Structure formats: C-alpha cells, structure tokens
Amino acid sequence: MEPTFHRGLWVVQPMRGYRFSVDSVILPHVIEGHFVRVVELGAGCGIMALQLFAHERALQFYLVENDKVHFEALEMTIAVNELQPWFYPIFGDVAEMRIDADLVYFNPPFGRGRPGKGGPIAPFLRFLERNKYAEVAYVVPPELDVILSEFLVGRMHLKKEVQVWYKRGTRIIKQWSKEKAAPKRAIVEVPSDQVEQMYWDCP
Ligand SMILES: C[S@@+](CC[C@H](N)C(=O)[O-])C[C@H]1O[C@@H](n2cnc3c(N)ncnc32)[C@H](O)[C@@H]1O
Numbered sequence: 001m002e003p004t005f006h007r008g009l010w011v012v013q014p015m016r017g018y019r020f021s022v023d024s025v026i027l028p029h030v031i032e033g034h035f036v037r038v039v040e041l042g043a044g045c046g047i048m049a050l051q052l053f054a055h056e057r058a059l060q061f062y063l064v065e066n067d068k069v070h071f072e073a074l075e076m077t078i079a080v081n082e083l084q085p086w087f088y089p090i091f092g093d094v095a096e097m098r099i100d101a102d103l104v105y106f107n108p109p110f111g112r113g114r115p116g117k118g119g120p121i122a123p124f125l126r127f128l129e130r131n132k133y134a135e136v137a138y139v140v141p142p143e144l145d146v147i148l149s150e151f152l153v154g155r156m157h158l159k160k161e162v163q164v165w166y167k168r169g170t171r172i173i174k175q176w177s178k179e180k181a182a183p184k185r186a187i188v189e190v191p192s193d194q195v196e197q198m199y200w201d202c203p
Helices: 023-030 047-054 068-080 122-131 142-154 193-200
Strands: 035-041 058-065 087-091 103-106 135-140 159-166 171-177
Touching: 023 047, 023 135, 023 159, 023 171, 035 047, 035 122, 047 058, 058 068, 068 087, 103 122, 122 142, 135 142, 142 171
Parallel strands: 035 058, 035 103, 058 087, 103 135
Antiparallel strands: 135 171, 159 171
C-alpha cells in the first residue's frame, strides 16, 4: 500500500511486475470534462480512477481488469479508500464487455516489438467497436496512436479535442469527442512547471 499525490487516498499495487508510471498520472490530469459514468479498460491497481475521482471528474467508475493479481490489487485499493459506492470492479476481458458510459479511457498494454491491430490492443479495439462511445481518451506510443486514430475517425466519427506528446515523443495522450470543442487546457509541455504542479498541488 502506497500514498498517492492526493491526500488521504492510497493505492495498492504489486511489488514486482507491472507498476504504474508517469503515464498513469498524466492522462487523468489531462482529461477534460465532467462525466456521470466512465469506464476504464485494463484498470490495473486503479491509480487512474483514483485521480479522476479526486478531481471529481466522474460519479461512477466501471473498472475492467483481466489479470488476477491486478484485480486483487484493485479490490484492495477500493477497500482501503472505502470507494465501494463509486468504484465498480469488473473481472474479465474487455473484448467481451458491453458497458454504457459517457467516457472510456485507457493506458493499454504496449507489448514488445511492433504493435498491430492483432496484438494486445485488439481486445480494446473490439470493446470500442461494440460500445460506441462519444468520448475516448488514452495514452499510447505513436504506433498505437496511428491505429486508434484511424479507427476512431473512420469508424466512430470522433474528432480530436486534446493532444499531448511527452517522453521525447514516445507517448501521446489524446481525448476524442463527437463535437470538436476548443480545449480549455493549454498544451502541456512535459517535463514542465505545470507537471510539477500536477503532482504536488492535488487536493
Ligand atoms: C499498461 S497497464 C495499465 C494499468 C492501469 N490502467 C494504469 O494506468 O496503471 C494495462 C492493463 O490492462 C490489462 N489488460 C490487458 N489486456 C486486457 C484485456 N483484454 N481485458 C482487460 N484488461 C486487460 C492488464 O492486465 C494491465 O493491468
């Protein structure tokens, strides 16, 4: 169990294996808008949902995870913070899920080698295809952004609203929506003073 940047909120994650990085901190700080119901695909230990909750971005969080160890960590994160009224963990493969919500967001597995539509991103694309969301946000490497952008523009007719590049161009954050609205947030350069503030000024 570890403290987060949000006073009073704790996160439980495994000592070894996948542990969240700055990607899982920046995406929830860049997402714009307020939502009733959101879905996270591959929620891991729940770190992104914790931050969106702390910033009152949504009321109900549907958190899908198919790895037993991470799902256990997610359940513990929910329990230690007493978030049961707002966080709904769902064990299983996102490819099989149908969940109605206002926003879907994810930090998908990148895998090794060349990611493609048949790689670990395939179940995430399948979910998007089956559920047709009006708002989608993600953090991915540029190769996966090409696949997702083509899909979201071509098949779901979404328009890009927010875009941030960081880690010397190896990560891209995008938020897509039906209507192209001018983003309220200025483009964030990373690392920057703004990012330092994101870490330390959270309530
Ligand atoms: C890069 S991790 C991100 C975890 C968490 N969202 C975060 O930001 O720390 C990707 C997560 O997706 C989960 N995952 C991968 N494929 C999945 C699938 N088909 N269905 C559900 N979860 C999946 C993995 O187990 C892992 O926890």
